[in-house]
Amino acid sequence: MPVINRIAAFQAEMVAWRRHLHAHPETAFEEHATSDFVAARLKELGIEVHRGLAKTGVVGTLVNGDGPSIGLRSDMDALDIPEANSFEHKSVTPGKMHACGHDGHMTMLLGAARYLAETRRFRGTVRFIFQPAEENEAGGAVMVREGLFERFPVDAVYGMHNWPGLPVGTFAVRPGPMMATADVFEIAVTGRGAHAAMPHLSIDPITTAAEIVGALQTIAARNTDPLEAAVVSVTQFHAGDTDNVIPNVAVLRGTSRTFRPQVQDMVEERINRIAKGIATAHGATADLRYERRYPATVNHDREAGIAAAAALQVAGEAKVVRDMAPSMGAEDFAFMLKARPGAYAWVGNGTSEQSRNLHNPSYDFNDEALVHGASYWAQLVEQCLPADGAR
């Protein structure tokens, strides 16, 4: 079975929703107009709507008899990026844009909601979860903490993200890790400031911190099993205010990414040892602040199989990639997968010039993917919540 014809029939309407959302981006926990839009569409369909989890979150509940329950999750937020596109639906809000395709994610889920509310070829409960603040602020964790799954129980929860580079109409899903952890660290190296012409009177935090930056590269290259994955990237180096002064302090910041807890523990321990050891060697001190922000997004085996089966019904065997390498990017759907069984899939956003990379100022969600993604959601529901009650 290809895409669901009944969904394809209202593609133009989905494109209009998507472009409206694209033109009106809102960022973390401020998705007020977005939340209004989503809630209005769900209400039009007769779907019960709850608002206010994680401030702007929306949960739609569609019940059709007794049966299992399933959660389908879309993120809602945009990014603080000035949009470089000039098409008609470009962002009207300076400095903000939907550069990660969450406008498309919301639209695909609304499209599935419309189809499911109209056809009701399932038995059980569907929860449409619209989550704020996926980028940086872990809105997914906030929803879980505020009782998402206690108030709106589900047997399993599924997520989906568009993937540039994957052709439209293609899906990728695998058991195990899909996305990495996102940890952040800050190393404050304290030495002793002095006149730049008298370096022997200083303990130079800049040369010390520079050595630390170099040595941190050995964590991935020398301490990580070559068959495991780890990234340690220093992304900020702040020190000094003027030309002729060696400052007291240099501050390094960065991010580390891993999949497995043992590797994550090792990376944190090595960053600490390297920073402190090098600082000590030079008579300076180093203080590490290490924060585990997002856990790895790890699909449950059974649900990954269910997701692949649904994708296969929509796209056909040749267009379901089951062995795609995971991404070192991160995703706060990880928090939902820690709370309930489930799986996270990628839907192709196309390989054409239009499909720029995620977070690029020229990115745009590919409207051709809408029907495919909405069909996948609908198929997943009809498969997990069969109308005849058999499981």
Ligand SMILES: [Zn+2]
């Ligand atoms: Zn993003």
Ligand SMILES: [Zn+2]
């Ligand atoms: Zn995203």
